[in-house]
Amino acid sequence: MTLEIKEMSKAYGGLTVVDRVSITMEDADIIGVIGPNGAGKSTLFSLVTGFLDGNGGDVVLDGKPLGNASAVERAQAGMVRTFQVPREFAHMTVRENLMAAAPGQGGENLITTFFRPASVARQEKEIAGKVEETIRFLKLGVVADTPAGRLSGGQKKLLELGRALMTGAKLIMLDEPFAGVNPVLIEELSQKIRELNARGIGFLIIEHDLGALSKLVSKLYVMDRGKLIASGEPAAVLSDAAVREAYIGGGAN
Template sequence: MDAQGQPILEVVDLVKDFGGLRAVDGCRLEVRRGTITGLIGPNGAGKTTLFNLVTGFLRPDAGRVLFQGEDITGLPPHQVFRRGLARTFQIPREHRLMSVLENLMLVPPGQLGERFWNTWFRPGLVRAQEEAIRHRALEVLEFVELAQLQDEYAGNLSGGQRKLLELARVLMADPLLVLLDEPGAGVNPTLMRKLASRIEDLQGRGITFLIIEHDMDLVMRLCNPVIVMSEGRRLAEGPPEEIRRDPRVLEAYLGGQYVAFEG
C-alpha cells in the first residue's frame, strides 16, 4: 500500500439512507496515492454525503471505508483526522474572531499548553513547543501566500482568502490525503489559479487529493483521474478528456450541467 499509485483510500459498497431517500447506494471507488482525483456529478449525486461518510461525520448504513488498508468505517472525525485524512468544507469554518496566524496555531493536537498545570510546572517546554508551532504556521502561511495577513482577523478575509486559510489549516496537520469540497466556489479567477497552483505543489510533495468541484475547467486542468457519481453510485472513471466525451456522463448532466462539458 505504500507504493506510488496504490490505493490510499478505498470505498467499498457504501450505503447511506435518509428516511426514504438513498443518498449513497452501494458506492465503490478508490483514490490512488499521489493523485489529484476529481469527484464530479450532478447536484444530489451523493458527493458531499460520501465525504461525510469517509471522514466520520456520518455513519454508513452498510459498507466499509479503508484508509491505508485500515478499516476506519464509523470512526469519529477526530480519529480519522489524526490518521492523516483531512477535509475542508464548502463553507470554510475558520475562527472568525481570531487572527489568521492563531487559526493555524490551534490545529496541532496534544499541545502542552492545553493542560493548565504544564504552564506552571513545564513552562519552558510549553514555550518551546508554541514557538515551533508558530514557526511552522508562518511557513505554511508563506506557502499559501497569506503571510502578509497573519495578524488580520479571519472574519475579514475575502472568500478566496478564506479558502486558502482553510487549506493552510489542513496543512498544519501534515495530512496524507486531503478531501476538498468545492474549493473553487465563490473564488475569483486570480485566487483560484493560486489555489490550484498550491494544490499541484502539494501533490509534488506527496500529498494526495480528492476534490469535489463543479467548475469543469478547473477539474479538466487539475484532476486525473476523474470519478463521476450519479444517483449515489460511481458512474464512470477515467482521464478528464475521456470523461468529457463519455455519453453516460453527458446524459447524467442533462438539464443544467451539460453545457459545462460542451463548452
C-alpha cells in the same frame, strides 16, 4: 499514502443518497468527484470524514481500516476536509486559526502547561515556525493578524487549505474549492494543490468548474443520484454519453 473508500452508503428512510460508492487512490494522487447537485458528493465527504454515520461501507487509509472512528480520530489519522462555504474560527486571527489546528500539542492540558512550561514553550515555537511557513506558502502574510471572519472569500479558501496542512493531513478533501473564486486565484490554488501533491499529500476534490478540475486531476469519478456512474481519465469520462446525460442534462448535445 493510499486510500480505499469501500462501498460507502447512506440512506435517510427509504431514500438512498449515497449508494455503495467506492473510490481508490493509490499513492498520493489528485482525484476529482463530479456530478449534478444532489448527487451525494458532499454527503460522501461527510461519511468519509466521520461527520455522518453511514449505513455500511468502510474507509481504509494507508492500509488501516477506520471502521467507526469519530470525526476527531479521522482528522487525527490524517483525513481533513474543507467545506463548500468556507468555515473558519471567525474571532481568531489567521495565525491563531492555523496554530489551533496543529496536532499533538504538549500543552493539551493545564497540568502540562503549568508544570512543564519549557517543553510546552518549545513545542509552541515549533508550531509557530510551521505556521509562518504555511502563511508564506499561501501568501497570507498581510492578513496574518486579522480575525479570520473578516477575510475575503478567496482568502478564506486559502486559510482552509492552510488549516488542513497544519493538521499534518495525508489526504485533503476539498469541497468546491474554486466556487466563487476569481480565475487568477483558481490558477494559484491549482498550483498550490499540485505543489502539495508533489510533497505526498493526496487530494480528493469536488468541483463544478470542470475546466479547472480536469486540468488538475488524474482521474475523475462521476456521481449521479447517489451512485457512481463512471470513472477514469478526465478526457474519457467527460466525453462519455451517460456522463453528459446526467451532468449536463438531457437537452444538451
